[in-house]
Amino acid sequence: xxxxxxxxxxDTKMAQRVMGQAAWDTLSSFAEVRRNPSDHPLAGDELADxxxxxxxxxTAWGSRPMDAAAIARAPKLRIIAHSAGSVKPxxxxxxxxxxxxxxxxxxxxxxxxxETTLALMIVSIKQVFQLNRDxxxxxxxxxxxxxxxxxxxRVIGLIGAGHVGRRVIELLRLxxxxxxxxxxxxxxxxxRELGVSKVSLEELLQSSDIISLHAPSTxxxxxxxxxGNLRLIKDGAxxxxxxxxxxIDEAALIAELETGRFFACxxxxxxxxxxxxxxxxxxxxxxxxxxxxxxxxxCTRLGAMAAEExxxxxxxxxxxxxxxxxxxDRVA
Numbered sequence: 001x002x003x004x005x006x007x008x009x010x011d012t013k014m015a016q017r018v019m020g021q022a023a024w025d026t027l028s029s030f031a032e033v034r035r036n037p038s039d040h041p042l043a044g045d046e047l048a049d050x051x052x053x054x055x056x057x058x059t060a061w062g063s064r065p066m067d068a069a070a071i072a073r074a075p076k077l078r079i080i081a082h083s084a085g086s087v088k089p090x091x092x093x094x095x096x097x098x099x100x101x102x103x104x105x106x107x108x109x110x111x112x113x114x115e116t117t118l119a120l121m122i123v124s125i126k127q128v129f130q131l132n133r134d135x136x137x138x139x140x141x142x143x144x145x146x147x148x149x150x151x152x153x154r155v156i157g158l159i160g161a162g163h164v165g166r167r168v169i170e171l172l173r174l175x176x177x178x179x180x181x182x183x184x185x186x187x188x189x190x191x192r193e194l195g196v197s198k199v200s201l202e203e204l205l206q207s208s209d210i211i212s213l214h215a216p217s218t219x220x221x222x223x224x225x226x227x228g229n230l231r232l233i234k235d236g237a238x239x240x241x242x243x244x245x246x247x248i249d250e251a252a253l254i255a256e257l258e259t260g261r262f263f264a265c266x267x268x269x270x271x272x273x274x275x276x277x278x279x280x281x282x283x284x285x286x287x288x289x290x291x292x293x294x295x296x297x298x299c300t301r302l303g304a305m306a307a308e309e310x311x312x313x314x315x316x317x318x319x320x321x322x323x324x325x326x327x328x329d330r331v332a
Contacts, residue, residue, distance in 0.1 A: 003030065003031050003032045004030070004031045004032070004055035004056055004314050005031065005032045005034060005053055005054050005055050005056075006027055006031040006032070006033055006034070006054065006055065006056045006057065006058065006310055007033075007034045007035075007036075007050055007051055007054040007056075007057040007058070008027070008033060008034070008035045008036060008057070008058045009036050009041075009042060009047075009050070009051075009057055009058060009059050009060065009063050010036060010058070010059070010060035010061075010062075010063070010083065010303075011036055011038055011039055011040050011041055011042075011062065012036070012037070012038065012039050013039055014041075014060045014061060014062055015035070015036070015060070015303075017297070017299050018060055018061075018083045018084070018299045018300060018302045018303040019083070019300065019303035020300030020303060020304060022300070022304055022307075023300065023303035023304045023306070023307040024307075026304070026307040026308060026310075026311055027058075027307050027310065027311075029311070030310075030311055030314055030315070031055075031056070031310070031314065034050065034054070036050060041062040041063055041064050042063075042064060043064040044069075047064060047066075047070045048069055048070045048072075048073040049073070051070050051071075051073055051074045051077070052073040052074060053073075053074060053076065054074045054076065054077050055076050055077065055078060055079075055314075056077065056078060056079040056080070056081065056310050056313065056314065057074075057077065057079075057080055057081070058080075058081045058082075058083055058303075058306050058307070058310065059080055059081070059082045059083065059084070059087075059090045060082070060083045060084055060302075060303075061084045063082075063084075063089070063090050064089075064090075065089065065090060065091070065092050066080060066090055066091065066092055066094065066095050066100075067092050067094060068092070068093075068094040071094045071095070071098055071100075077098070077100055078099075078100060078101060078313070079100060079101040079102075079103070079309075079310060079313045079319075080095065080100055080101070080102050080103070081103045081105075081306035081307070081309040081310045081313075082102065082103065082104045082105060082306065082323075083105050083302040083303045083305070083306035083307075084104070084105060084109070084302060085104060085105070085106045085109050085294075086104070086106075086331065087102055087104050087323050087328075087331075088328065090102075091323075091328075096325045101313060101319060101322060102322065102323045102324075103306070103309040103319045103320070103321050103322050103323065104321055104323050104331075105301075105302040105303075105305040105306050105321070106162075106163050106321065106331075107163045107305065107320075107321055108295075108299075108301040108302045108304075108305045109163075109164075109294045109295060109302065110162075110163035110164040110166075110167045111167060111301065112293065112294050112295045113164045113167075113242050113293045113294050114164050114167035114168045114170075114171055115171070116242060116267070116292070116293040116294075117164070117168050117212055117214075117240060117242050117293065118168065118171045118172070120240050120242070120265040120287075121151070121156070121210050121212065121238065121240065122151060124210070124238040124240070124263055124265055124287075125149045125150070125151060125154065125209070125210060125238060126148045126149065126150070127145050127146060127147075127148045127149070128148075129287055130144075130145035130146070130263075130284075131143070131145050131148060133145070133284075146236070151175045151176075151177060152175065152176050152177070153176060153177070154175075154177050154178075154209040154210060155177070155178045155180060155207055155208050155209050155210075156172060156177050156178065156179050156180070156208060156209070156210045156212070157179075157180045157181075157182070157199075157204035157205070157207065157208030157210065157211045157212070158179060158180070158181050158182070158196070158204075158212050158214060159182050159183070159201065159204065159211070159212070159213045159214060159215055159224075159225075160182075160183055160213065160214035160215035160216070160243065161181055161183045161185075161186050161191075161194070161214070162214060162215075162216065162331070164214045164242070164243070165181070165183070165214035166194065168212065168214065169181075169194050169195070169196060173195065178197070179195070179196040179197070180196065180197050180198075180199045180203070180204045180207060180208060181194075181196045181197065181198050181199070181204075182198070182199060182200060182201040182203075182204045183198070185330065186198060201224070201229060202229060202232055205229055205230070205232040205233050206232045206233075206234065207234075208233075208234075208237060209234075209236075209237055209238065210237065210238045210240070211233065211237060211238070211239045211240065212240040212241075212242070213225070213239075213240065213241045213242070213243045213247060213248070214242070214243050215243055215244070215247050216243070216244065216330060216331050217243075217244035217245075217246045217247060218329055218330055218331075219329070220329070220330070221244075221246075221247050222246050222247065223246070223247070223248065223249040224247050224248075225247060225248045225249065225252075225253065226248075226249040226252050227249060227252035227255070230249075230252050230253055230256045231256060233256065233261070233262050234261075234262070235261045235262065236261075236262060237261075237262040237263070238262065238263050238264070238265070239253075239262060239263070239264045239265070240264070240265045240267075241264075241265070241266050241267060241268055242265075242267045242268065242293035243268060244268055244270070245268040245269040245270030245271070245272065246270040248270070250269065250270065250280075254279045254280070254283075257279075257283050257285055257286060258279070258283065260285055262285070263285045263286075263287075264285065264286050264287070265286075265287045265289070266280055266286060266287070266288050266289065267289040267290075267291055267292065267293045268291050268293075269288075272291060273290065274288075305320075305321075308320070309321070
């Protein structure tokens with residue numbers, strides 16, 4: 001039986017970022033591999049030409065939509081393994097109409113995002129950012145910053161239990177904390193099995209010492225945090241967003257932060273980057289990061305996961321992390 005033809009669509013620079021040697025070895029162990037030879041993402045005729053005759057393909061950040069014209073040149077195409085998170089930039093109606101299996105490497109990204117989230121929780125509750133500012137100004141535990149606190153005994157509120165939220169839950173098992181979860185797709189029984197308590201969004205905001213957002217950006221979640229509920233965040237709390245900026249009404253969040261009631265770590269904004277004079281850049285109780293919670297340099301886990309999905313598929317095994325058309329309305 002002839003080996004399947006797998007096309008790796010990542011451009012040369014992106015391939016260096018997401019594809020380690022192990023991923024290439026996995027692909028070559030079962031397939032003929034055709035690489036994108038260009039230093040840019042392929043579209044139009046270039047995409048159709050390199051995809052011609054493919055049985056499977058691997059996409060990446062920057063990959064262009066798999067439109068009907070490209071798929072027409074690859075009538076045997078049966079699987080698209082995305083070596084990145086959201087598949088929305090890649091899939092089109094033509095993908096679903098041809099019954100093509102789609103998978104995502106979101107769980108690989110979740111590892112880094114969850115670790116960054118935990119780090120921000122710890123340094124924020126310890127007031128590391130504020131105390132650093134004080135000590136540089138000559139103070140020593142007697143500056144404007146409040147008292148440093150510990151994770152022990154804190155109430156942690158997680159909004160969303162997707163790949164990142166679940167990974168954060170795993171990491172928090174190392175600590176003596178109470179974890180609250182707000183997620184409309186999670187049942188109370190499922191929450192108990194994860195060792196957390198399912199609550200309403202309002203109760204979570206009112207009760208949590210640390211609030212961390214892990215919801216996807218969808219029509220349903222747009223501005224899910226707004227003037228009506230952000231006011232419920234208690235004084236002295238920490239708010240963290242490593243998810244999507246569109247989930248928050250930024251004007252409403254800024255209005256609350258300007259009171260100085262709580263502290264925020266913001267890794268994502270809407271749009272990105274924020275304007276040069278954006279309030280997030282000016283407020284002392286905001287740590288603003290340039291969307292770095294996920295992997296930035298060593299992202300080879302993504303390519304390895306996508307390559308493994310392709311290997312499994314052509315070995316007749318079910319995919320580990322499939323994405324269906326019905327899921328698109330509730331994934332990032």
